[in-house]
Amino acid sequence: MATVTLKNIRKVYPKSHNTNKSNLKETADGVLAVDDFNLEINDNEFIVLVGPSGCGKSTTLRMVAGLEEITGGELYIDDVLVNEVAPKDRDISMVFQNYALYPHMTVRQNMEFPLKVQKKSRDYIDKKVEEAAEILGITEYLDRKPKALSGGQKQRVAIGRAIVREPKVLLMDEPLSNLDAKLRNQMRAEILKLRKRINTTFIYVTHDQTEAMTLGDRIVIMKDGVVQQTGTPQEVFDSPHNLFVAGFIGTPQMNFYDGRLVEDKGRYHVEIKDMKVALGKEKTERLKANGVKSRDVTVGVRPEHIVLSEGENVLRSVVDVSEMMGSVVHLHVNVDDQDSIIIVPTIQLKDRSLVKSGAEVDFTFPEDVIHLFSKETGNNLEY
Amino acid sequence: MKKKHSLGYWLMFVLMTLIAFVSFFPFFWMFLSSFKTQSELLSMPPTFFPNNFTTANYTQVFKQMPFTRYYINSLLTSGLNTLVGVISSSLIGYVFAKYDFPYKNVIFLVVLACMMIPYETLMPTVYKMMVGIKWTNSYKVLTIPYFVNIFGIFLMRQFYLDLPDDYLEAAEVDGCSQFEIWARIAMPMANSTTSSLVIFLFMASYNSFMWPLISVDSRKLFTLPVGIASMIWDRGNQYAMLLAAASMIIVPVCILFAFMQRKFIEGMTSGGIKG
Numbered sequence: 001m002a003t004v005t006l007k008n009i010r011k012v013y014p015k016s017h018n019t020n021k022s023n024l025k026e027t028a029d030g031v032l033a034v035d036d037f038n039l040e041i042n043d044n045e046f047i048v049l050v051g052p053s054g055c056g057k058s059t060t061l062r063m064v065a066g067l068e069e070i071t072g073g074e075l076y077i078d079d080v081l082v083n084e085v086a087p088k089d090r091d092i093s094m095v096f097q098n099y100a101l102y103p104h105m106t107v108r109q110n111m112e113f114p115l116k117v118q119k120k121s122r123d124y125i126d127k128k129v130e131e132a133a134e135i136l137g138i139t140e141y142l143d144r145k146p147k148a149l150s151g152g153q154k155q156r157v158a159i160g161r162a163i164v165r166e167p168k169v170l171l172m173d174e175p176l177s178n179l180d181a182k183l184r185n186q187m188r189a190e191i192l193k194l195r196k197r198i199n200t201t202f203i204y205v206t207h208d209q210t211e212a213m214t215l216g217d218r219i220v221i222m223k224d225g226v227v228q229q230t231g232t233p234q235e236v237f238d239s240p241h242n243l244f245v246a247g248f249i250g251t252p253q254m255n256f257y258d259g260r261l262v263e264d265k266g267r268y269h270v271e272i273k274d275m276k277v278a279l280g281k282e283k284t285e286r287l288k289a290n291g292v293k294s295r296d297v298t299v300g301v302r303p304e305h306i307v308l309s310e311g312e313n314v315l316r317s318v319v320d321v322s323e324m325m326g327s328v329v330h331l332h333v334n335v336d337d338q339d340s341i342i343i344v345p346t347i348q349l350k351d352r353s354l355v356k357s358g359a360e361v362d363f364t365f366p367e368d369v370i371h372l373f374s375k376e377t378g379n380n381l382e383y
Numbered sequence: 384m385k386k387k388h389s390l391g392y393w394l395m396f397v398l399m400t401l402i403a404f405v406s407f408f409p410f411f412w413m414f415l416s417s418f419k420t421q422s423e424l425l426s427m428p429p430t431f432f433p434n435n436f437t438t439a440n441y442t443q444v445f446k447q448m449p450f451t452r453y454y455i456n457s458l459l460t461s462g463l464n465t466l467v468g469v470i471s472s473s474l475i476g477y478v479f480a481k482y483d484f485p486y487k488n489v490i491f492l493v494v495l496a497c498m499m500i501p502y503e504t505l506m507p508t509v510y511k512m513m514v515g516i517k518w519t520n521s522y523k524v525l526t527i528p529y530f531v532n533i534f535g536i537f538l539m540r541q542f543y544l545d546l547p548d549d550y551l552e553a554a555e556v557d558g559c560s561q562f563e564i565w566a567r568i569a570m571p572m573a574n575s576t577t578s579s580l581v582i583f584l585f586m587a588s589y590n591s592f593m594w595p596l597i598s599v600d601s602r603k604l605f606t607l608p609v610g611i612a613s614m615i616w617d618r619g620n621q622y623a624m625l626l627a628a629a630s631m632i633i634v635p636v637c638i639l640f641a642f643m644q645r646k647f648i649e650g651m652t653s654g655g656i657k658g
Contacts, residue, residue, distance in 0.1 A: 067552050096552070097549075102553075102568055102571075118558055161553075
């Protein structure tokens, strides 16, 4: 267990370095992979770094591991500055995306390896390996070579090798991305169980927002080397600070519409095409506090918050395709050449003809689920 | 169900058998002829199997020259050259593949360029150098110049280039020093390529003739190829005895190859089949 503090962490690759990431900002020193990363990770916390590929999440993790030099800023593990400390002296373990199991060693030898390097006694090593193997359910594979294991088993061994040392911080770099969907769900649950059994601080990197939402105590959303938002899964889902976070978190992703925010005598309403939605008290107060005036905005609404409606004050759309998911139906609709997704619980779908292509669907959304983003900066106007 | 083979398969089978036979025949003939007398060996028409089977050639080899000494010299120097050569090639190849340092590619190019210069053209210079530091006529001259092999460096570098960094980083996080990462992870993973290199380096040193010939005068330091040549200089062409000596010389190579055959073939083909 340990606290990890990242203060103004920065990573710049020299221009000759082959990063293959065209989205990254170039500076006079080179390509900026991570910029001004600040985070305080608490003891025993599970932090997930999430973002699209090339956003700097793995680079940040590798800097914590000591595998990547830190260009600027300070990294503390338990209040000890570790910028210049070698990986082996940081008391961390890491699980790699492609397992990185040593192919010439058996499962047991793989798991023993970090303890052997530390020159622990034979009895201690055996005890720790047996314990870890039991936690992960791989006792029967201990004498096999990695090539004789399935992907899921290999990943368990990789986790086993990481936990036998009882590290202060356990780093995981997209550990489930090589597994198929079913196994990934299963392993996700196992990581949650594992987390309860071992006392350590987790830093987990993934590009999969579902993994991030289900595993993390807090998640850090990154884009182009910059932290976009840090918060609990609920916070980032309910209150995305910008368009990127709003679009990245949630499946299917949030719908966006061009609209106009109108302030009239201390009250706000949003106009989208012919529809007007008056904003509630809480939103009004936040907008007022930020001094927001009438302006063009991007309105974001999650597909599951849209309600089918009839009458005048609605958005009119035409169904392109529909996907029956069992308990819900995903309607892909078209509002004046703009695509939207509506999630409708099957039980509420009285008129089954609505799911057919070409069907006309009218919808609206409640005032409290609307997110308002600046057209210029993409930032949420409420925060 | 029995698998039916195509005509191409059988043609290939016949061709391979033929190549194997042509390759193996000289060795077989050498071995059989080492049990013939000199006169039978030179008789016309030649015989294939010995008419008068004799082991005298073998005993004569040991009587007429210090064959055991030559054998020990050859095995010792080749063994040491192979051991050090493999370690140095692996270490240097690893550094070229996995470390970044200024002018790395230029240095590697210079190293590779050395491979293009025929050794014969370097020999006088190296010989003068050895004379200068008074190393001639010693085991040092038979070993130290073989300790670094450019082809070996190139071969190992190519393997390490393909070795994913994740293994090495995992070892680093697991607590290994840079040397331990090479010794405990990278080197064992290069097993098949190393086996090929062992055979290559051993053969290169074991078969080496010119260098031991010019750098060593003392018969006590002769290796097998020079020793056998000296037998011809001393006693003329005693072919039967020569074949007996040659039959004994190939034994270590055969043993080495038999032990490493599987790994050797893996090493030779690994570049092509790696995903």
